Amino acid sequence: xxxxxxxxxxxxxxxxxxxxxxxxxxxxxxxxxxxxxxxxxxxxxxxxxxxxxxx
Amino acid sequence: xxxxxxxxxxxxxxxxxxxxxxxxxxxxxxxxxxxxxxxxxxxxxxxxxxxxxxxxxxxxxxxxxxxxxxxxxxxxxxxxxxxxxxxxxxxxxxxxxxxxxxxxxxxxxxxxxxxxxxxxxxxxxxxxxxxxxxxxxxxxxxxxxxxxxxxxxxxxxxxxxxxxxxxxxxxxxxxxxxxxxxxxxxxxxxxxxxxxxxxxxxxxxxxxxxxxxxxxxxxxxxxxxxxxxxxxxxxxxxxxxxxxxxxxxxxxxxxxxxxxxxxxxxxxxxxxxxxxxxxxxxxxxxxxxxxxxxxxxxxxxxxxxxxxxxxxxxxxxxxxxxxxxxxxxxxxxxxxxxxxxxxxxxxxxxxxxxxxxxxxxxxxxxxxxxxxxxxxxxxxxxxxxxxxxxxxxxxxxxxxxxxxxxxxxxxxxxxxxxxxxxxxxxxxxxxxxxxxxxxxxxxxxxxxxxxxxxxxxxxxxxxxxxxxxxxxxxxxxxxxxxxxxxxxxxxxxxxxxxxxxxxxxxxxxxxxxxxxxxxxxxxxxxxxxxxxxxxxxxxxxxxxxxxxxxxxxxxxxxxxxxxxxxxxxxxxxxxxxxxxxxxxxxxxxxxxxxxxxxxxxxxxxxxxxxxxxxxxxxxxxxxxxxxxxxxxxxxxxxxxxxxxxxxxxxxxxxxxxxxxxxxxxxxxxxxxxxxxxxxxxxxxxxxxxxxxxxxxxxxxxxxxxxxxxxxxxx
Numbered sequence: 123x124x125x126x127x128x129x130x131x132x133x134x135x136x137x138x139x140x141x142x143x144x145x146x147x148x149x150x151x152x153x154x155x156x157x158x159x160x161x162x163x164x165x166x167x168x169x170x171x172x173x174x175x176x177x
Numbered sequence: 178x179x180x181x182x183x184x185x186x187x188x189x190x191x192x193x194x195x196x197x198x199x200x201x202x203x204x205x206x207x208x209x210x211x212x213x214x215x216x217x218x219x220x221x222x223x224x225x226x227x228x229x230x231x232x233x234x235x236x237x238x239x240x241x242x243x244x245x246x247x248x249x250x251x252x253x254x255x256x257x258x259x260x261x262x263x264x265x266x267x268x269x270x271x272x273x274x275x276x277x278x279x280x281x282x283x284x285x286x287x288x289x290x291x292x293x294x295x296x297x298x299x300x301x302x303x304x305x306x307x308x309x310x311x312x313x314x315x316x317x318x319x320x321x322x323x324x325x326x327x328x329x330x331x332x333x334x335x336x337x338x339x340x341x342x343x344x345x346x347x348x349x350x351x352x353x354x355x356x357x358x359x360x361x362x363x364x365x366x367x368x369x370x371x372x373x374x375x376x377x378x379x380x381x382x383x384x385x386x387x388x389x390x391x392x393x394x395x396x397x398x399x400x401x402x403x404x405x406x407x408x409x410x411x412x413x414x415x416x417x418x419x420x421x422x423x424x425x426x427x428x429x430x431x432x433x434x435x436x437x438x439x440x441x442x443x444x445x446x447x448x449x450x451x452x453x454x455x456x457x458x459x460x461x462x463x464x465x466x467x468x469x470x471x472x473x474x475x476x477x478x479x480x481x482x483x484x485x486x487x488x489x490x491x492x493x494x495x496x497x498x499x500x501x502x503x504x505x506x507x508x509x510x511x512x513x514x515x516x517x518x519x520x521x522x523x524x525x526x527x528x529x530x531x532x533x534x535x536x537x538x539x540x541x542x543x544x545x546x547x548x549x550x551x552x553x554x555x556x557x558x559x560x561x562x563x564x565x566x567x568x569x570x571x572x573x574x575x576x577x578x579x580x581x582x583x584x585x586x587x588x589x590x591x592x593x594x595x596x597x598x599x600x601x602x603x604x605x606x607x608x609x610x611x612x613x614x615x616x617x618x619x620x621x622x623x624x625x626x627x628x629x630x631x632x633x634x635x636x637x638x639x640x641x642x643x644x645x646x647x648x649x650x651x652x653x654x655x656x657x658x659x660x661x662x663x664x665x666x667x668x669x670x671x672x673x674x675x676x677x678x679x680x681x682x683x684x685x686x687x688x689x690x691x692x693x694x695x696x697x698x699x700x701x702x703x704x705x706x707x708x709x710x711x712x713x714x715x716x717x718x719x720x721x722x723x724x725x726x727x728x729x730x731x732x733x734x735x736x737x738x739x740x741x742x743x744x745x746x747x748x749x750x751x752x753x754x755x756x757x758x759x760x761x762x763x764x765x766x767x768x769x770x771x772x773x774x775x776x777x778x779x780x781x782x783x784x785x786x787x788x789x790x791x792x793x794x795x796x797x798x799x800x801x802x803x804x805x806x807x808x809x810x811x812x813x814x815x816x817x818x819x820x821x822x823x824x825x826x827x828x829x830x831x832x833x834x835x836x837x838x839x840x841x842x843x844x845x846x847x848x849x850x851x852x853x854x855x856x857x858x859x860x861x862x863x864x865x866x867x868x869x870x871x872x873x874x875x876x877x878x879x880x881x882x883x884x885x886x887x888x889x890x891x
Contacts, residue, residue: 133293149280159418
């Protein structure tokens with residue numbers, strides 16, 4: 123049950139881009155800050171919303 | 178003795194243990210076979226149960242079990258066969274997520290997370306609205322198409338395209354079409370996507386407009402989501418950067434509060450008129466919304482809205498699933514209605530081919546190929562994960578479509594047709610509408626409709642074409658039966674309308690933006706500054722152009738006396754299925770190049786079916802001599818009436834507009850068909866040249882690299 127809930131939470135975090143942000147911080151060895159989030163989200167959104175959403 | 182016996186005993190023990198292990202394994206195998214045989218028999222039994230008309234209402238549980246058992250068998254046997262024999266999936270092979278890891282797009286991710294992410298990306302309004310509209314034929318045609326089409330067509334397309342993209346560094350469908358078929362294929366795919374998107378945005382906008390017209394409760398709720406999204410954008414950017422979940426929870430609470438606010442507005446004599454808008458006013462508001470969403474910074478509006486609508490969407494799908502399991506409503510619509518002959522009030526056309534293009538998402542959807550060749554292939558850590566993600570997620574989408582069909586078919590047939598039929602077909606007054614619908618053998622009364630409208634907090638539920646209101650009614654009845662009863666029917670109805678409108682409007686925002694990028698890219702070859710996506714004049718002009726394109730079709734739908742859905746939904750369905758045909762052309766070409774020509778039937782059969790269905794439907798939509806069905810016949814009928822002076826002076830301009838629109842729709846439908854014919858001819862040329870040996874079967878896969886990914890990295 124715990125594994126299931128953990129997986130559900132991880133899916134929610136992936137959909138909300140929070141996992142991607144953590145990966146971004148880890149990959150670039152940076153710490154969370156307002157500027158860092160804005161830099162990440164600008165990059166992320168630019169790619170995400172250049173693709174069609176499904177009907 | 179002991180010494181001599183000891184080795185013998187120690188040798189015998191492993192031998193006995195091995196035998197026991199082998200026996201257990203073989204027992205497990207036999208049990209597995211028995212279990213799967215039972216599931217297969219159950220699938221056949223439940224499918225037969227829904228298909229054999231016994232003249233009595235069928236419980237929706239039969240449909241649920243038929244779908245689940247068939248999907249399980251399809252997943253376990255057909256998809257695995259494709260994975261092993263056709264694709265030869267190899268977990269030793271490093272995927273693009275591992276090889277090209279960049280901490281942003283390319284990232285090896287746990288398979289369940291990829292599954293959830295992929296499902297959230299493919300699930301849109303299509304699998305909800307399409308089955309609702311197709312219910313005019315009865316529950317059976319739609320149900321069989323969703324179950325069989327999904328297993329043999331839609332899921333296969335998603336799976337194979339995901340595999341192809343994964344083996345090609347996550348290339349998009351357009352890039353693969355260009356690489357595998359040629360420049361014509363690539364360009365055709367680009368233009369087809371752009372055209373389909375224009376029609377898609379218009380038709381989904383029409384669904385929202387028809388759901389909200391004359392509804393102050395619904396209009397206020399949806400209007401409130403705009404400032405909520407702006408607040409979320411500022412919250413996420415400046416107040417609590419990075420706290421997306423927290424921000425989405427706040428947004429969700431505010432949206433629920435706006436549903437209650439909408440009820441107060443609807444009950445207020447001074448506020449209600451402000452939010453009681455006509456279809457034309459709502460269409461103009463939606464067009465302005467689309468333009469602003471395309472021009473405003475994405476972090477301010479689109480992104481927070483997208484997070485919110487995705488979570489609401491997943492939550493509602495889960496709730497609907499639980500609701501159907503708890504309530505298991507009876508299917509009130511018959512297996513087949515009289516409208517299989519093509520005389521249906523919601524849209525014209527016979528069950529073949531129109532049931533198969535009305536339900537696209539949920540059975541086969543070309544748009545999925547864009548997702549399967551988008552983010553998902555860049556996240557897959559092991560090749561075998563593409564099996565549950567590519568094939569499995571589509572089965573789940575098929576199940577969502579089954580749930581929507583159940584919700585729609587659980588309504589009284591008379592109510593279903595009263596809500597979904599346009600005034601142009603059933604009559605301009607409620608009395609005329611109920612008389613017409615009752616004469617079809619689906620009794621309904623104005624008192625019944627008034628009582629239902631009052632229960633859900635609406636003034637009128639007639640002529641609400643588009644599928645969303647009838648789906649919301651079906652969902653509200655199911656939710657209300659799980660607790661609260663009629664007292665909270667109004668809340669659930671507007672909750673369902675909010676959910677549908679919220680994510681349809683998010684699709685409009687995102688689609689307009691993508692269309693703007695495509696236009697900027699296309700015309701950037703002629704005027705290079707246009708290619709800069711942050712150059713404001715270019716942004717404004719391209720946004721205005723794309724909004725004008727879908728806005729025109731939306732306006733046309735709003736003004737159409739037949740409700741707009743009659744002409745626009747089939748156009749969208751044909752376009753979407755033809756995009757699937759393009760994806761299957763690419764997939765078949767790749768299979769042939771992989772020396773798997775003996776398995777080309779796997780993608781070839783759904784391709785042949787889709788081409789047959791779409792070209793039959795397209796031909797009928799253009800050339801049928803029935804004015805309700807054929808665009809040109811309708812234009813000729815109106816022109817004849819105009820020439821004979823039978824049109825009132827006040828209606829002459831409108832009639833000329835309708836004639837132009839009919840010609841335009843015929844041209845768009847024709848362009849779809851010609852574009853797909855081009856890519857099909859190009860593909861056939863390549864297939865024959867490879868199969869006849871005059872062309873080398875060269876595979877453009879990324880080279881094999883041994884995976885070094887450790888399980889703990891996932």
